[in-house]
Amino acid sequence: MSAQSNDTALMVNRDLSKLAPRFADSVKAAIDACNRLGLPAMVYEGYRSLELQALYYKRGRTVKPPMAPVTNAPTNLFSWHGYGLAVDVVHRDLFWKPPGGNAWFAQVAAVFAGHDCNWGGNWTHPDPPHFQWARCAPSPSDKIRDILQTQGLQGVWKALEAIA
Ligand SMILES: [Zn+2]
Numbered sequence: 285m286s287a288q289s290n291d292t293a294l295m296v297n298r299d300l301s302k303l304a305p306r307f308a309d310s311v312k313a314a315i316d317a318c319n320r321l322g323l324p325a326m327v328y329e330g331y332r333s334l335e336l337q338a339l340y341y342k343r344g345r346t347v348k349p350p351m352a353p354v355t356n357a358p359t360n361l362f363s364w365h366g367y368g369l370a371v372d373v374v375h376r377d378l379f380w381k382p383p384g385g386n387a388w389f390a391q392v393a394a395v396f397a398g399h400d401c402n403w404g405g406n407w408t409h410p411d412p413p414h415f416q417w418a419r420c421a422p423s424p425s426d427k428i429r430d431i432l433q434t435q436g437l438q439g440v441w442k443a444l445e446a447i448a
Contacts, residue, residue: 304446332365
């Protein structure tokens, strides 16, 4: 891979067009609804490339920002971010430190729940900024990785009803 494409791959990506279409529509609608309710939420990161996931993992699992660990997954095939089926949502001004802390994320999660998105804050190891398409299992399975290999991202999106 050339240095140029590597640089692009290593940038945090918040381009919703990289997400599965139905998931992108849900995220947009949920963010708009949050904003109308006085919750200044924004997508910090959506699709995560293999290169960026590897960097996150290698760097002691921290980046600036965020200061907190961002991933337990060594490759993007073990995180729904790598499939365009997860986003991390933060406060527009205060990022990972919204007023009220987790209670703020819980309010955002209540809105996202109405738009077919599950919340990482409910996990055994909570990840409050994380939201993923409701038809996704908590983590991508071997079967999903197999579909990716044989049918590509579109195949995964179809299997999870994330594309029309
Ligand atoms: Zn996430």
